[in-house]
Amino acid sequence: MIVLPRPALRSNSCVLLFLCSSFASLIAIISGLTTRLSAGWAIDLSETIGWLCKIRILVLFVLRTMFVWLLVFAAIDRWLSASIHNHRRNLSTLKNARRSIIIVTLFSLVLNGPLLYCYEANLIGTPAKCFGYSTECRLYTDLSFTIGIIVIPSLLMTLFGFLTINNIHQLKKRVNTRNSSITNPNMSINLHVQQQKKRTNRSLFKMLCVQVLFLILCSAPYVIYRLYITFASTTSSKSELQKAIEGLLFNLCTNLTYLSTAMPFYIYTLFGGTMFRNELLHVAKSTYRKCRCL
Template identity: 35%
Template sequence: MSNLTDEYRINIINNVSSQINRYLTLFIFLFGIIGSLLNLVVLSQPVLRGNPCVVYFLASSAFSLGILLVGLPSRIISGLIGTDPTNTNSWFCKFRLFFLYSFRTTSAWLIVFAAFDRWCSSNRKVYQRRFSSCQIAYRSILIIYSLSFILWFEGFFCYEANLTTAPVKCYAIPSILMLIFGSLTIRNINQIRRAIEPFVARISTISHTSRTPRSLVRRSESSLTRMLLFQVCLLTVCSIPQAMHQFYLTFTIDVQKSPLRLAIENFIVNLNFSLTYIGNGMAFYIYTLNGTVFRQTLIRLINRCSLIHLARATKKNYFCRVVRLFFSLSRCEHIRLASIHSCFTHRLHNFNKL
């Protein structure tokens, strides 16, 4: 009786896990792709691109798009047909893991550097504010990108498809990195909060003549900081469960587990991975809800596209009107000339008779 009960529970858990891969993953994929593409369009606008924090956001959005494109299709296929290609093809598994974790590492560290940029830009010391520049942002992106790919190159040697007995050191690295990302983002949140107070106090002492442009800068900086804080909180909340579960898997890798326990662990893995993809795919909606500058830029972009479409439609309409008017005038002119020519010919014929 106990075996039948366990088998029934295993079937239910596996079915729920399959439904998560089928529907939740597809939902995250569609909305994440749309949001990441809109992020790239909005953040690349000239009005925002001159800010180093926006440069980090733009690069992070590009790598988040790569995470969704590399990580989610195989999970969607697994939910639809019940078989994950990464569990059977070793090289496909290695390439997917290499690009997925290198993109994820790069994206997370870019947010950390964006937090560091916010702290530098709001600092009282001039030499620390110099670290907040687009040139340093571009260099940092290149360095982070290179180091992440070098770091995760070990995946070609440490990971295999359907591997059950791997060295602990190969599985410990992702857990350590995820915890480092979480601790660094939390630390940077505290630093940003402490740095905002002197920044606001310094802005409030500006003279009345320059208050209007300064207030715009202040609102822009405050909006970017708010966007960053919400994204850091989302990434931290979505990453901590997977990091804890990776530690659990690392320390229980040699433990003999029952089928029910394996089914529960598989369900938790699917749920945790879905949470991490939510953190990478929902940035656009966070920016739209909490970033005033981002939202205003998005609205202006939508209005501009609408005006361009309306202008093209109006121009096409106007062209059609001109063409129709031209042909109608030509027809009238042709009829008028024909009648004049007929009248002149008739009169000339009568004159010759005389």
């Protein structure tokens, strides 16, 4: 969030989507993990206060939805920017990126709005005290999370990922053809600038692919466990050992979902190419100089 607004990056529409996605993931981590940690010390107020339980769940799921769907629009933006057709490339703009953010925000609120009704505090016999109070509510939560946040976004990101790869191959062929026919020095300079932009686009696409992979791997166990809990028999018919195992699995799978939202910085640093690392180094040097002047 400190590096992405840099002047060298902020004019890119995909970077704006990455920035908003990172902001959503940060708040999701704060709203989710702080209560997970406080629950371990039995001081989580959302487990006993109904309205606080509802608000926390709504904020958490809305931000998770925004985090994922902003990546979907980032994948679409990469496909547009890598297209060989001018009218498609012209759609990859900051204005359209801002429109995408508004659409994602409204969609996230509509999708997760019913959670205000479904979640209650002080529940007994559930993996957490702040949980869906009925089978219907739990089923809606599971299906909305599975289909609306995991399955459909993953399919769309995979689809546009392959389409982007196809566009990149087509662009490479065109660049090779132009290189063999260049005689004007000005044309050579323009081609060099275009190639730099394409390297930036490839770095952004690589970052996106790795982030999608982490999202699927970290979310799949949680989806499977939630569906199992919804359709399994009631807790009263289970032994204490089985309850303990299910409680452990719930904590592991839930905490694993936060891993995908906490990984963007490492993904950008390792897979963002020299573009992101140079900007990160510049920010570090600038901060160091300011600290020395104090």
